[in-house]
Amino acid sequence: MSQRLRWHYSSASGIYLPVGVVVGYDSNDPVPTGWELFTDADGRSLMGTDGTSGVTGGGDYSVSLSSTSSGSHTGPYDTGVSNWRVSTGDTYQNNGPDGTSYGNHNHTVTITRTPARNNCRLIRVTDEQKKIPAGALLMSEDSTQRPYVVSFDTLNNASGYMTANTSTSTSGSSTSTSVTTVSVPHDHYKIVTGSRSVATVADAIYPSNMTHSHSISPSVSEDVKRMYLMVWKATEDIRKDAGGLIVMYTGTVLPAGWSWLTDQNDRFIRNSSSPGARSGSGYYLNVSGTLSTEGHAHGTSGSGSITGAPIPHRSLVTHNHSIGGTSSWQPAYYKIKLMKYIG
Numbered sequence: 569m570s571q572r573l574r575w576h577y578s579s580a581s582g583i584y585l586p587v588g589v590v591v592g593y594d595s596n597d598p599v600p601t602g603w604e605l606f607t608d609a610d611g612r613s614l615m616g617t618d619g620t621s622g623v624t625g626g627g628d629y630s631v632s633l634s635s636t637s638s639g640s641h642t643g644p645y646d647t648g649v650s651n652w653r654v655s656t657g658d659t660y661q662n663n664g665p666d667g668t669s670y671g672n673h674n675h676t677v678t679i680t681r682t683p684a685r686n687n688c689r690l691i692r693v694t695d696e697q698k699k700i701p702a703g704a705l706l707m708s709e710d711s712t713q714r715p716y717v718v719s720f721d722t723l724n725n726a727s728g729y730m731t732a733n734t735s736t737s738t739s740g741s742s743t744s745t746s747v748t749t750v751s752v753p754h755d756h757y758k759i760v761t762g763s764r765s766v767a768t769v770a771d772a773i774y775p776s777n778m779t780h781s782h783s784i785s786p787s788v789s790e791d792v793k794r795m796y797l798m799v800w801k802a803t804e805d806i807r808k809d810a811g812g813l814i815v816m817y818t819g820t821v822l823p824a825g826w827s828w829l830t831d832q833n834d835r836f837i838r839n840s841s842s843p844g845a846r847s848g849s850g851y852y853l854n855v856s857g858t859l860s861t862e863g864h865a866h867g868t869s870g871s872g873s874i875t876g877a878p879i880p881h882r883s884l885v886t887h888n889h890s891i892g893g894t895s896s897w898q899p900a901y902y903k904i905k906l907m908k909y910i911g
Contacts (some may be wrong), residue, residue, distance in 0.1 A: 679745055
């Protein structure tokens, strides 16, 4: 069921809550008479809107970026094998006939970022009310202390997106990564000319599957449109003197004495003890980092030979990669309208 959600402002002259008002609820008591659990948004973070409420989306938390191309290298010979040492008068070529180093490649790095969440249970008015119940969680754009409420530090001190859920809790963000294992065939050519006591070698080719992966602990930051609102918990029933406290509303008509919250459209709600600010330019994940330095083996033989013996190749050739970029990323959301009481 798609419904309109709005945030509500209460006045000093007495509170009227029409059917459809929604608030957070942090209490062990049963849902108050005239209210019901509101579960339409459960599991989704709350986002303001100037348009239709009840719209959902987001929630694809994995992004994939390509590392820089790296790993190109020449093919070092094994100085420990007498048959392959370069002697005085020889010429030695690490690269291929065209002078190119081999092994250039990249990896796909997948970042899975689970957002931090400030979870709270929501309840909705089913019969018109003239009070906000004790245990209700309300919000404001400022930190001014009001009667009958206390700062709800459980959420204000956390860094999560305000999220509808079955109970009050917080969870921090988590990041996991994976790097594709690649197999990049490439050759090396070694040309030795001149007088040799053992043999003359030409165009020894070293194919390799170069199968390997890397690890990475990237720097990850979120660039997400958001607004910061402070959470207050009602210590007793509130019937008046609660101006500035924000609630939600699923009705279709703006009640008299209320106004829509400005600059809320498509902004996630983040809780804070320093509320009011708007920030973020979109819904992105910024990633940067360096993949671990890894070696790869070429094996111990090539297509050429010296007096019928395999041509060895040094196996420990190390390299790394860097990664950086921006990719679309957005918490699972439930769009709601926010409004405040103006008396």
